[in-house]
Amino acid sequence: MRWVEVSLPAEARGYPVYIGRGSLAELGRLAAEHGFPRRVAVITDTTVAGLYGDAALEALAGAGFAAELLVIPPGESSKTLDTVRALYDELIRKKFDRGCGICALGGGVVGDVAGFVAATYLRGLPWVQVPTTLLAQVDSSVGGKTGVNHPAGKNLIGAFWQPQFVLIDPDLLSTLPPRELHAGLAEVVKAGLIADPSLFSSLESNWDEFVSGDPGLLEEAIEAACRVKAGVVARDEREAGLRRVLNLGHTLGHALEAATGYRYFLHGEAVAWGMIGATWLSWRRGLLPDGVRMRIEALLLRLPKPPIPDMTPERFREHLRRDKKIVAGRLLYVFLTGIGNAVVEEGIAEEELLSALDYLRDLQRRHP
Ligand SMILES: NC(=O)c1ccc[n+]([C@@H]2O[C@H](COP(=O)([O-])OP(=O)(O)OC[C@H]3O[C@@H](n4cnc5c(N)ncnc54)[C@H](O)[C@@H]3O)[C@@H](O)[C@H]2O)c1
Ligand SMILES: [Zn+2]
Incomplete structure (x- = not known):
């Protein structure tokens, strides 16, 4: 075993x-x-x-x-x-x-x-x-x-x-309903993105098998994802700093979940959208090359998930403000600098996050 x-x-x-x-x-x-x-x-x-x-x-x-x-x-x-x-x-x-x-x-x-x-x-x-x-x-x-x-x-x-x-x-x-499987896959993609490029490549090469629940591939990916989480937790058991990389895609994801009353998205589905947003923001800040951004976006677009429903920026903003990762009034945000590399930075502007929501909407229009 x-x-x-x-x-x-x-x-x-x-x-x-x-x-x-x-x-x-x-x-x-x-x-x-x-x-x-x-x-x-x-x-x-x-x-x-x-x-x-x-x-x-x-x-x-x-x-x-x-x-x-x-x-x-x-x-x-x-x-x-x-x-x-x-x-x-x-x-x-x-x-x-x-x-x-x-x-x-x-x-x-x-x-x-x-x-x-x-x-x-x-x-x-x-x-x-x-x-x-x-x-x-x-x-x-x-x-x-x-x-x-x-x-x-x-x-x-x-x-x-x-x-x-x-x-x-x-x-x-x-026996897991496919929707639950796919929501869980979002967290596997996250593990690859923050710390394991070969896990990400395996997801890319075998995506259809993962989506249909291939147990052998899942077993390997589960081990890799647990290794990523265990590695992060070992260095930061009580979530003081490093553990925050596990929140990749979660600021936007939580706001999407909350703004839709926790009844529309499964957590992983919202996080998948959130990771697309985080990837785009990382690119916009000049932290991530465009080619890498497109690779990540392509994979996350293939993850089955409901579309982002219409919501006012005010509603979204209100839920962003309630996010627990705001420490002493400053929002900590997880950016990607490559596949397998994440950094936590302090002080992202709300406007930047709202622009990511606009970007997701636009992307959705282009890839219905
Ligand atoms: N403790 C942590 O670090 C941590 C991290 C992430 C999420 N969470 C929490 O996890 C919860 C979500 O967990 P979840 O997504 O597993 O949801 P869940 O526990 O509600 O399970 C989803 C559904 O799948 C069913 N189910 C479970 N296993 C099944 C199987 N093998 N076959 C068929 N059906 C099965 C369940 O009965 C349930 O209806 C949230 O409350 C979230 O806050 C905790
Ligand atoms: Zn999560």
Whole structure:
């Protein structure tokens, strides 16, 4: 099995991300090797429970674990303190004590909720993560960020809580709706753009296979993307500086998501548009040669995604201002200086970002 080590220098420890087709069956063996607690609450959502709940329980039981499923409704609307409270209630009712562990089986929502429960229930239980969406496999499961939304904003409540290990089985993606797969692919493209030119080339050469979910290619790309994220996280576990390169395309992307009420774009779709904007802005600032800009744009245009709907510049501006990356009134922005090279610069003007929105609109007209 492939694996990527996530090292956490601040805590003088690390953990592995195991990647392999069919590896869900190895969950119990790996948990035993890691000395994981014998009683396990597997937190998942109803969709994933129906598809992979039994396989996860069998893998754990086969290695001597007493495991049971705790199921939440699927989707972003479950990422709340109410869901967390319901899980605490169930854990208490079922007498899960300090000698137990949590397994998160699902997409980013399950990972964030289950991780937050693991971080806080009885002041913290060990946990493992089995991400089942491409987004979760390449992004949310590496880095230890957990948490839930608040009515005032996304991800406002949370904790850093690192798992004992992450287990990624690319075969689980075969049941993922294509739209979710494509949204996850945007984050894979991002990993290539910020740090891995050969990942980007592989996406370019095999794009149609990636879009149709080729599991062998996905396995390699997942490993490469996890390596990129692990590399960044290792150098900046708490997001002080360097980790911000992971936000490539996210300033415009978040504004597009927010301005459309989080109901129109999937996160990765908005980020794909945002990366086209960031690429164009990098070129306009003279940081990126035109030929490279066109290569990146061509690939991102091929990623299936809904068009940018009409919105007033005011509406867009309002959402740009709420972006969390504004530090002390100054907006930090991720630019590209080449494929595999990103830089974070302070002080981009709002007008510059609005001009990128105009550019995206124009591009959309030219490539309907
Ligand atoms: N913690 C982090 O660092 C981090 C990073 C990025 C995103 N996130 C969070 O991740 C969340 C989004 O995650 P997501 O895109 O995985 O969404 P999700 O967890 O809502 O999953 C998307 C849908 O796919 C279904 N699903 C999951 N796996 C499946 C499978 N193998 N087959 C069929 N269906 C499956 C789910 O039931 C759900 O309906 C957001 O809340 C975001 O804030 C967290
Ligand atoms: Zn993202």
